[in-house]
Amino acid sequence: MDSSIDEVPNNMSKKKESDPLIMATKINISSKDDNNDGIYLSWKDLWVSVPDKKVGRRPILEGISGYAQPGEVLAIMGPSGCGKSTLLDALAGRLASNTRQSGDILVNGRKQALAFGTSAYVTQDDTLMTTLTVKETVYYSAQLQLPQSMPLHEKKERAEETIKEMGLQEAMNTRIGGWSLKGLSGGQKRRVSICIEILTRPKLLFLDEPTSGLDSAASYHVMNRIIKIAQQDMRTIVASIHQPSSEVFELFDNLCLLSYGKTIYFGSSSKANEFFAINGFPCPYMRNPSDHYLRTINKDFDNIEEGFGKNIISSSKAIDTLVMSYESSEACLNVRQKVLTICQK
Ligand SMILES: Nc1ncnc2c1ncn2[C@@H]1O[C@H](COP(=O)(O)OP(=O)(O)O)[C@@H](O)[C@H]1O
Ligand SMILES: [Mg+2]
Numbered sequence: 634m635d636s637s638i639d640e641v642p643n644n645m646s647k648k649k650e651s652d653p654l655i656m657a658t659k660i661n662i663s664s665k666d667d668n669n670d671g672i673y674l675s676w677k678d679l680w681v682s683v684p685d686k687k688v689g690r691r692p693i694l695e696g697i698s699g700y701a702q703p704g705e706v707l708a709i710m711g712p713s714g715c716g717k718s719t720l721l722d723a724l725a726g727r728l729a730s731n732t733r734q735s736g737d738i739l740v741n742g743r744k745q746a747l748a749f750g751t752s753a754y755v756t757q758d759d760t761l762m763t764t765l766t767v768k769e770t771v772y773y774s775a776q777l778q779l780p781q782s783m784p785l786h787e788k789k790e791r792a793e794e795t796i797k798e799m800g801l802q803e804a805m806n807t808r809i810g811g812w813s814l815k816g817l818s819g820g821q822k823r824r825v826s827i828c829i830e831i832l833t834r835p836k837l838l839f840l841d842e843p844t845s846g847l848d849s850a851a852s853y854h855v856m857n858r859i860i861k862i863a864q865q866d867m868r869t870i871v872a873s874i875h876q877p878s879s880e881v882f883e884l885f886d887n888l889c890l891l892s893y894g895k896t897i898y899f900g901s902s903s904k905a906n907e908f909f910a911i912n913g914f915p916c917p918y919m920r921n922p923s924d925h926y927l928r929t930i931n932k933d934f935d936n937i938e939e940g941f942g943k944n945i946i947s948s949s950k951a952i953d954t955l956v957m958s959y960e961s962s963e964a965c966l967n968v969r970q971k972v973l974t975i976c977q978k
Contacts, residue, residue, distance in 0.1 A: 671703025671867040672741060672751065672837045674724060675972045679736035681719050681728065690733065693719045695894040700971050703836070703867040706860055706884070708874050708902065710923065711891035712931040717873035718757070718841055720891070724871060725754050725839045742976045752837040753830035757845060759822045763811035767804050767825055771796055774829045795832055799824040799858050820851030824858065831862065838862070840872040849878040856881045879921040892930040897955045900964035912958045914951065930955065 677698045685691035693716045701707040709717045722728045724738060726747055740747060761770060775792040776785075783791075796802060801824055809825065810816015817825065823843055831838065843859065844852035856877075863870045874881070888902035898908050906916055909926065916925040932948035959965050 672869045673700065673702050673739075673975045673978065674837060674869060674871070675700040675737075675739045675742070675975045676724065677737045677739075677972055679720075679723060679734070679738065681716070681723055681732055681734050683729075683732050693732075693894050694723065694891075696736070697889075697891070697894075697896045698968055698972055699889050699896070699899050700968065700975055701837075701869050701871045701887070702975075703869050704864055705886040706863050706870040706872060707887045707889060708872055708877070708882075708885040709889045709891065710874055710877075710927065711897075712927060712933065713875070714893075715891045716894045717891060720889075721754070721839050721841055721871060721873055725752060727754065739976060742978045747837065750833050751835055752839065753833070753835040754839040755827050755830045755841065755843060757841045759826045761809045761822060761825060763809050763814055763816065766806050766808050767796060767801055767817070767821075768792075768806060770809060770825055771828050771832070775832050778829075778832050791832060795828045798831070798862065799828045800854065801825065801828065818851065820847050820855055823847065823851075823855055827855075827859070834866070836868055838868060838870045840870065842873050842875050844877065844881065845875050849880070852878060852881050856884050860884050876927065877923050879923070882921070882923045890926060890930070892952050892956070893932075895952075895956045896959055896965075897926075897930050897952070898959055898964060899968050904964065908959070908962065908964060909955075912955055914955075 675698075678696045679694055679698065680692060680696055681694040682690040682692045697720070699707070709720055711717055719728070719732075723734055726738075728734060737744060765773070772789060772792040775788045775795075779788050779791065796805060801821060804817060804821055807821075808814060808816040809822065827840070827843065838859075840859065844855055847855065859870060859872065862868055874885075877885075882902065885902045887900065888898065888905055889896065890898040890905065898905050900908070905926065906922055909916060909929065914925075914929050916922050930948070930952055932952060
C-alpha cells in the first residue's frame, strides 16, 4: 500500500483508544491465539417476541434450536419476515429493546456474552463513505479498529491482506461511489463492507443477507469468498440468505430453514432435498432446490401443488406438516445431540 494515504488524525485514534469498547478489542486481539479452536455457537428453545397492539405480545421466533461451528457456514433461509434477521440479532446479542427473549444461547457451551472483537456483524445495508477509495476505506478502518500497540506497517499489511482476501485488489484505487458518483459495483461494495468487519479477524461472523440485490454471478463470488474465510481460519459464519441460486446453495454446509418463526429444517443442506421428498414435497426436476423450499413454505401468496399428484393443499397445511415432521425427524434428533455435545465441551 502506498504511503500517500494519510493517517487518521492522532486525536481521533487517541479518543478511540480510550474507548472501553476499543480497549476490549485490544484485549481480545492479543488473546486471539488462545482460542485457536474457534467458536461453537448453540441455541436451545429460543423464543423472541415483540409487542403487538391486538394480542399483547407476538412471537417472532418460536422455540428454535440449532448450532454453528468453526470452519462452516450456516445459511438461514426463509420467506421475507420469517425471522432471519431476528435470529441473527438474538445470536449476536443485538436485539431491539422492545423485544423479549427466552431460551439459551451458548458460546463454546457456556452462557456468556460475546466479547467485543470475537464477533462481527455485517448488516444488510452498506454504510460506506462514497468519496473514499477502497484502499482508503479499509486502511482508515484498520487504524481505528486495530489496537494502537500494533505498528502502523502491520495495520497497513492487515488492510492489504484483507482487501486481497475479499478479491478486491483490482479495485484498490476505485472510489466507493454512490448515486451521483460512479464507483464500485454492488458486489464489490458488499465485499468492502465485509472487509471492514473482518479486519480484527473475528472468530464468529454474522452476515445479514450478504447477497441481496446482487446478480447471481456477484452473489456467487461474494459467497465463495465467505466460504473461504470460514475454511481457511476455522471461523464460524452464520449468514441469512434470501434467494440463493443453486450454485450458491451448494456452497453451504448447514441450512436452517425457517417459516414464520418455526424450524422447517435444520441440518446438512445436501440432505434437505431428501427431507422435503419424504414428506411429500419432492423438488421438481431442473428446479433450483432453494426456490422449491421457499415456494413450499411461503403462505403469503397462493396455494401449492403437493408432490407429483395434483392435490392442491394450502401452504399453511404444508408448513404444519413439515414443522411436525421435522420435530420427529432424525435431523432434529441430530441437532439436539449436537447441541448437547457442544454444551459438554
Ligand atoms: N423490534 C421489532 N419490533 C416489532 N416487530 C419486529 C421487530 N423486529 C422484527 N419484527 C417483526 O418480526 C418479523 C420478522 O422480522 P425479521 O427478523 O426482520 O424478518 P426477515 O429478516 O426474515 O425478513 C417481521 O414481521 C417484523 O416486522
Ligand atoms: Mg432480514
